[in-house]
Amino acid sequence: xxxxxxxxxxMLPLLVAAYAMAARFTTEREAQxxxxxxxxxxxxxxxxVYHFKGQRWYGNTKSGAYECRKxxxxxxxxxxHNGQ
Numbered sequence: 001x002x003x004x005x006x007x008x009x010x011m012l013p014l015l016v017a018a019y020a021m022a023a024r025f026t027t028e029r030e031a032q033x034x035x036x037x038x039x040x041x042x043x044x045x046x047x048x049v050y051h052f053k054g055q056r057w058y059g060n061t062k063s064g065a066y067e068c069r070k071x072x073x074x075x076x077x078x079x080x081h082n083g084q
Contacts, residue, residue, distance in 0.1 A: 022075040024065035028053075035068035041079075043067050048077040056084040 024043075025031040031040040041050040044061040050072050051058040057080070059066070067077075 022067050022071035022077075024067055026065065028059070028066050031066035031068060035070070038068040038070050040066050041069045041072055041077075043072050043077050048075075049080050050077050051080055051084070055080065 022043075023031075023034055025034065028040055039052070041052055042058045042061070042064050043050040043066075044057065045063045045065060050067070050069070
């Protein structure tokens with residue numbers, strides 16, 4: 001049990017670094033300027049689920065940000081399963 005806790009603590013900086021890799025933006029335009037050849041998605045930050053333009057929750061969750069899809073994928077976010 002102690003060994004698992006030590007391993008988890010050793011991995012924490014790596015997880016934080018991966019999570020911090022994605023640039024987050026308050027506007028779609030800022031995100032598109034950051035990644036002109038990528039798709040901009042809206043990431044619901046508490047859940048890590050992202051939505052595409054035209055979907056119900058794109059830009060419409062309480063706590064979220066616009067990100068480049070590749071960066072969102074790298075940080076561990078995933079697309080919505082139900083297409084909303």
